[in-house]
Amino acid sequence: MSVRQQVQNLLDFIDASPSPWHVVKTIEVQLAAQTPAWERLDETAKWTLKPGGRYYVVRDDSSIVLFIQGQKPLAETGFKIIGAHTDSPGLRIKPNAASNTDGLLRLGVEVYGGPILATFTDRDLSLAGRIAYKNDQDQIVGALVKFDQPLLRLPNLAIHMNRAVNEEGLKLQKQTELPLILSALAEKQLPQTYFSALLQQQTGIAATHILSWDLAVYDTQKGAFWGAESEFYANSQLDNLASCHAALQALLDNSELQPDSTRVCALFDHEEIGSQSNKGAEGSFLPDVLQRIALATATDSEDYARALAKSFMISADMAHAYQPNFPNAYDPDHKVIVNKGPVIKVNANHRYSSESVSAAMFADWCEQAGVPYQKYSHRCDLPCGSTIGPITSAKLGIRSVDVGNPMWAMHSIRESAGVLDHDYMIRAMKWFFALR
Template sequence: MSAQVQVQDLLAFIDASPSPWHAVSSMVSRLDVAGFSKLDETEKWALKPGGRYYVVRGDSSVIAFVHGQKPLVETGFKIIGAHTDSPGLRIKPNAAGWVDGLVRLGVEVYGGPILATFTDRDLSLAGRIGYKDEQGRIASRLVKFDQALLRLPNLAIHMNRGVNEEGLKLHKQLELPLILSAIAQEQLPQPFFLSLLAQSSNIEAERILSWDLNVYDTQKGVIWGAQQEFYADSQLDNLASCHAGLSALLDEAVLQADSTLVCAFFDHEEIGSESHKGADGSFLPDVLQRIAAAADRDDYQRALARSFMISADMAHAYQPNFPNAYEPDHKVIVNKGPVIKVNANQRYSTESVSEAMFAGWCEQAGVPYQKYSHRTDLPCGSTIGPMTSARLGIRTVDVGNPMWAMHSIRESAGVFDHDAMIRVMKRFFLDS
């Protein structure tokens, strides 16, 4: 599959996944087609060597694995970890309010988005609703508005003369509510909003009890550049890494590997991962222990000691318009290969041995690689790598593909880097 075809598939995946709940649903669809079986955490598991399985927790985290033919104590686990969530805006519970003839939706900031990039975009809603079914049981259902539904209009420059010199600054409480509609004053905004949810979900408004709704950009992803060498979409951080990991796992040669292979994709990374389905929770340890249920505790610990994890999260590409934002000797360039991320304070989990191992897999796959270190005078972000490595005691490397405008509603990256990352992840899974 060519690099362009890989990226077209990535963009289709992202455009079908405007929320972490939709992202997991999209991945589950691909796993089903590849012959994976769904496991229920409330039931007893009967795993077979060579079996393909996946587990979903909380609708927005998923762990897929191939049960190896060889004993775990000989091979350990080969794990790729990434996250399904992206920073942005979430709709509040009592969402709709009426002011001066307009209905606005109140929002809460999720993670650390670049808020200015949400202005003047064709926005809509996607996520899940909680409702009471016809038998009175609590259930959830995905919901997505395909049409442009919301907008955050900018203030005209005539009323904000310093915007080009001082930057656009939005008050989170007062200036982020999104315009939804113009309705008569006698209509109640919240019932009006509930009626929209009912139409989209085919569930009566009176049965809708709650929601997790993500604001998303309706503009589709594109390949761009004079040589079509770049691509742009929302949520590249970090659905691009999820897509790369899943694509590697579903490769036919990889599926025949003797080792136990795991892809773990978690929600809530952008807000610290501390939840029942986040990377700092019990989800991955629970699944690994159940995979190794036939082994005694000593063999399980021996298996962990032989294990390795690639923590995949996008990296900061050098942007020549802002040279002072980067460490001068660690500029990573779009389309020059995957990035190994290093931080002495363990904001990234990489250490010299795991760094060398990933570099070796890149060389075996014929893939160039780069190394990134953050400016010493700027705070460095983190990933799921350090917390997962610490919790499990597994050697880990933090890597990612270079991208521009991380946490913007419209991010960009390199076509050839995505293909390269998939290739090195395949090499990692196939390494004996």
């Protein structure tokens, strides 16, 4: 597959996945087309695993762990794990969202994570996510919902009424200035009734049966290549669906169907809000899956501990590329450049899980795979973000490295990155999975 085709596949993956719930569904669709087949495991059932088997587990529709069972005992090989996250910062619809303001129906939102709010203005926005409803068997079940057409808008205030916007930047009051315009209401229409009817029309589920929802606001503009040589690409949710896609491709593209070690991809929801949930990296999802793999393969507790001691995890999350318009935002000795290879992220306060040995190991794998790499350290006078790496490494007690591809405008609704880097990352991850 060509480098450009890899990125086009990524753009298609993102366009099909406007919410964490859709990310998992998109992955399941891909797995269904694979040969040999992948088997979905139920956390409430007993597991029977076989060497070389391909399995995945979904928790609450938006976190997924995939693994290929190794041929050799876990205590001999350990686990090879790549972790990433399915969520992205943005806006989420409130429970009692609809209101009538001077004849306009607006939807109230909460800020999810740390988006650049100004980038949500004047965009063709819509809704995607999950609804919970009561079915004909009197059971509470979930269903995906996605509006393809532009449905919502956050119009900017004209410069004539905000003369200082270009000097002071656009500042939006989260409670009063973020509600999104949905429709013009007729005089006697009730806002919540109108919105419920809209959900019914889209899903085919009676409005009276819809009890709650998890709805994200997304940008309907499709991903695209840009630059004089089409050397860059842009889309929403590159942080961190680009890493999810790279990890998934590395797992699926590896031609060795009978690996010695058990290969794992763990893709978590809720990273952008701290990972503290039953399906986040701070929760029990990955430890539960690894322990159950051990139980299903008759691995006792001591050999399981030995397996963890031999394991390694790549925590993959995007990195801050140098943007020459803002040179003072970067450590001058740690400028990472788009299309120059994956970034090893280092922080002395362990905001990233990398340390000298794990960083050296990843660098060595890149060299063996013929992939360039870079190293990043944040400015000391700016707060440093974090990843699932330190959380998961601490919880499992395994060695880990934090890496990511360089990108611009992280947490904007429209982010950019380099075409070559996505292929570089996939190649590095494939090399890691192929290690014996």
